[in-house]
Amino acid sequence: MNSPRPSGRPPVKARLSRDIVLAKALELVDAEGLDALTMRRLGQELGRDPMSLYRYAENRAALLDGVSELVLDQLPIHPEDPDWKAQLRSIAHNLRMLALQHPNVVPLLVTRPLSTPLGLRPLGTLRPLEQILALLAAAGFQPADALHVYRAYYGYLYGHILNELQEYVVDPEENEVLLRLGLHRLPAKEFPRLRALAPALADYDGATELDQGLTILLSGLEAQLSRQMAGSGA
Amino acid sequence: MNSPRPSGRPPVKARLSRDIVLAKALELVDAEGLDALTMRRLGQELGRDPMSLYRYAENRAALLDGVSELVLDQLPIHPEDPDWKAQLRSIAHNLRMLALQHPNVVPLLVTRPLSTPLGLRPLGTLRPLEQILALLAAAGFQPADALHVYRAYYGYLYGHILNELQEYVVDPEENEVLLRLGLHRLPAKEFPRLRALAPALADYDGATELDQGLTILLSGLEAQLSRQMAGSGA
DNA sequence: AGCGCTTGTCTACGTTGTAGACTTTACTCG
DNA sequence: CGAGTAAAGTCTACAACGTAGACAAGCGCT
Numbered sequence: 001m002n003s004p005r006p007s008g009r010p011p012v013k014a015r016l017s018r019d020i021v022l023a024k025a026l027e028l029v030d031a032e033g034l035d036a037l038t039m040r041r042l043g044q045e046l047g048r049d050p051m052s053l054y055r056y057a058e059n060r061a062a063l064l065d066g067v068s069e070l071v072l073d074q075l076p077i078h079p080e081d082p083d084w085k086a087q088l089r090s091i092a093h094n095l096r097m098l099a100l101q102h103p104n105v106v107p108l109l110v111t112r113p114l115s116t117p118l119g120l121r122p123l124g125t126l127r128p129l130e131q132i133l134a135l136l137a138a139a140g141f142q143p144a145d146a147l148h149v150y151r152a153y154y155g156y157l158y159g160h161i162l163n164e165l166q167e168y169v170v171d172p173e174e175n176e177v178l179l180r181l182g183l184h185r186l187p188a189k190e191f192p193r194l195r196a197l198a199p200a201l202a203d204y205d206g207a208t209e210l211d212q213g214l215t216i217l218l219s220g221l222e223a224q225l226s227r228q229m230a231g232s233g234a
Numbered sequence: 235m236n237s238p239r240p241s242g243r244p245p246v247k248a249r250l251s252r253d254i255v256l257a258k259a260l261e262l263v264d265a266e267g268l269d270a271l272t273m274r275r276l277g278q279e280l281g282r283d284p285m286s287l288y289r290y291a292e293n294r295a296a297l298l299d300g301v302s303e304l305v306l307d308q309l310p311i312h313p314e315d316p317d318w319k320a321q322l323r324s325i326a327h328n329l330r331m332l333a334l335q336h337p338n339v340v341p342l343l344v345t346r347p348l349s350t351p352l353g354l355r356p357l358g359t360l361r362p363l364e365q366i367l368a369l370l371a372a373a374g375f376q377p378a379d380a381l382h383v384y385r386a387y388y389g390y391l392y393g394h395i396l397n398e399l400q401e402y403v404v405d406p407e408e409n410e411v412l413l414r415l416g417l418h419r420l421p422a423k424e425f426p427r428l429r430a431l432a433p434a435l436a437d438y439d440g441a442t443e444l445d446q447g448l449t450i451l452l453s454g455l456e457a458q459l460s461r462q463m464a465g466s467g468a
Numbered sequence: 469a470g471c472g473c474t475t476g477t478c479t480a481c482g483t484t485g486t487a488g489a490c491t492t493t494a495c496t497c498g
Numbered sequence: 499c500g501a502g503t504a505a506a507g508t509c510t511a512c513a514a515c516g517t518a519g520a521c522a523a524g525c526g527c528t
Contacts, residue, residue, distance in 0.1 A: 015475075015524095039516060049477045051517080060516065107345045113400045114341055118435070119416025126420070126428065133427040143427065144434045151397055152390075152447045159393030163385055166347045182353025186360070193367040193377065194360065200378045201352070213386045216454030217447075224450060249494090249506080273485060283508045285486080294485065 016048065018056040022066045029067060029104045037063070065116075068108045069124035074098060077131040084139035085218050091132070092157050092214055093207065099161045106165055110158065129154075141225070149221050156217055157210075164206040177202045250282065252290040256300045263301060263338045271297070299350075302342045303358035308332060311365040318373035319452050325366070326391050326448055327441065333395045340399055344392065363388075375459070383455050390451055391444075398440040411436045 024045055029037050039060060043050035057063040075095055081087035099106050113121060129150065136146035167181075174180045177198040186195055258279055263271050273294060277284035291297040309329055315321035333340050347355060363384065370380035401415075408414040411432040420429055 038514080040514080051478080052476045054517075055475060103348075107348055110344055110396060111341045114337075114396070117416040118401060119419045123420070123424070126425065130425050130428050133431070137427065143431055146427075147431055147434050148443070151394075151443060152450070155393030155397045155447065156386075156390045156451075157393065158396055159389030159391065160385075162344060162348070162392055163389045167352060182351040185353045186357070190357070191360065191364050193371065193380075194364050197367070197377055197381055200381050209382070209385060212458070213389065213451075216386070216451060216458060217390075220450030220454050224446070272483085274483085282506095285509080286507050288486075289506060 016046065016052060016056065018066070021046065021053060021056045022063075022070050025063060026067050026070055026102070026105070030102055033104050034064075034107065037067075039063075061112075064108055065112060065122045065125075067105060068112055069122045071098060071102050071105050071109070072128060073124050075128060077128060077135070079131045079134035079138065081135065082138075084135055085222070087135055088132070088153055088218060089211065089214055091128075092153075092210060095157060096161055096164070096206065096210055099165065103165055103168075106161065110162065145225055149225070152217060152221055153214075156213060160206075160210050160213060164204070164210075167201060167204055250280065250286065250290065252300070255280065255287060255290045256297075256304050259297060260301050260304055260336070260339070264336055267338050268298075268341065271301075273297075295346075298342055299346060299356045299359075301339060302346055303356040305332060305336050305339050305343070306362060307358050309362060311362060311369070313365045313368035313372065315369065316372075318369055319456075321369055322366070322387055322452060323445065323448055325362075326387075326444060329391060330395055330398070330440065330444060333399065337399055337402075340395065344396065379459055383459070386451060386455055387448075390447060394440075394444050394447060398438070398444075401435060401438055 021042070025037055025042055028042060028045060039050040039053055042063075043053055046052075053063070057066055075091065075098060077091055078087055099109075109125075113125070118126070132150050132154075133143070133146050136149055137143065141149060178184045178195065181198055181201055183195050183198050183201075188195060255276070259271055259276055262276060262279060273284040273287055276297075277287060280286075287297070291300055309325065309332060311325055312321055333343075343359075347359070352360070366384050366388075367377070367380050370383055371377065375383060412418045412429065415432055415435055417429050417432050417435075422429060
């Protein structure tokens with residue numbers, strides 16, 4: 001009966017591939033956090049010996065890099081958009097959404113580059129940088145100015161995302177705001193303002209806050225750069 | 235001969251204390267990175283059994299929190315400064331310097347809050363927030379607006395620090411810029427702009443870049459808020 | 469059928485965090 | 499001074515981790 005190929009009590013062992021491995025890794029991280037992503041656990045999740053994973057990633061760190069890459073690859077960037085400010089805005093919102101969808105990956109996005117020199121990063125994680133430089137170049141910025149804009153922009157963007165993810169809610173069921181944020185534990189004399197802000201903290205609207213910051217930053221950058229060109233140029 | 239108390243080939247075992255433990259932990263992290271901070275290693279460094287550390291920190295995570303706290307406690311904030319923008323600028327530069335002095339701690343600063351609800355964080359890490367709120371309140375901001383300013387400000391600040399630390403140099407001895415940043419490894423067709431920017435990347439002036447961004451952001455925030463007050467208020 | 473490369477498995481080692489029972493130290497009180 | 503107690507430090511042990519290295523199974527060739 002059991003034909004030799006598609007048989008099996010084990011879930012029909014198909015050949016592994018890097019994509020399959022990384023996809024499962026991301027799934028695991030999303031579901032249970034970074035610590036759950038161990039070689040043994042991932043192997044088990046794939047129905048394979050943990051050691052088989054080393055055919056698709058040099059080591060655990062490389063696996064983590066792969067996961068970062070997988071997420072960043074989902075960030076759409078259109079370097080030919082004639083309206084650079086609108087495009088940067090849209091990228092920002094998309095990255096924010098990605099971060100909210102994969103909050104457990106954010107520490108990776110932020111942390112891994114700190115221990116990897118620019119040139120040695122997974123190419124997928126450098127692509128946004130290159131494409132944003134292209135966008136800004138097409139908008140008429142000099143390379144050095146483009147870099148300047150990129151840094152301020154991406155800096156703010158990452159900062160905002162970190163901020164927003166930090167303020168997450170402990171227990172959404174709780175309807176007393178102080179408790180919902182765990183703020184009741186804070187000594188009232190030392191942290192009066194923070195405690196008083198509980199309601200404001202509780203209904204944080206990340207998207208519009210991000211947008212307002214971007215408005216300020218982008219128009220400010222534009223003004224600064226055009227002023228500077230007027231000063232030095234003709 | 236050997237008097238019983240101050241004797242000893244072992245380096246005169248004085249009583250431990252939380253401060254001593256944390257200080258040694260920070261020292262170790264600064265010198266050899268986060269991974270070097272294991273319970274066993276820290277114990278060895280202190281001439282004690284690793285298990286003794288558990289009298290001063292519940293577990294390794296709490297130890298890491300303690301290190302964050304230790305660093306953030308070194309950040310001076312003057313909530314009574316009448317010039318709030320100048321004060322925020324000074325805080326920013328001080329935090330930047332702290333980050334440069336303890337680069338290995340930065341991942342902690344950024345990452346630990348992501349897995350700890352606001353109310354459960356080490357108090358030392360919340361103090362900057364409370365104090366900046368006080369600063370802004372003294373400057374006349376409504377609580378909700380103060381929070382708004384804080385978020386944009388701190389977001390940008392953290393983002394900048396992460397950015398700057400990421401662009402660190404692989405090999406300062408190397409005088410070919412492409413090599414110094416490891417950029418030679420990037421495929422030239424896919425990353426033309428990034429490669430071309432090597433010189434600009436190499437002489438990044440983090441302090442002035444931070445300052446310019448802050449100028450834009452802070453004056454933008456001020457303008458936005460006063461405009462909004464003029465609109466709704468009398 | 470047989471060769472050779474890729475993929476997956478097995479076994480084994482050193483290292484990690486930490487629970488729990490124990491011993492040593494320091495200090496207080498009679 | 500000596501007894502008693504609470505704190506500080508130690509010892510032993512365990513489960514889980516990443517991964518090296520030798521090996522087996524599977525596949526596509528001719």
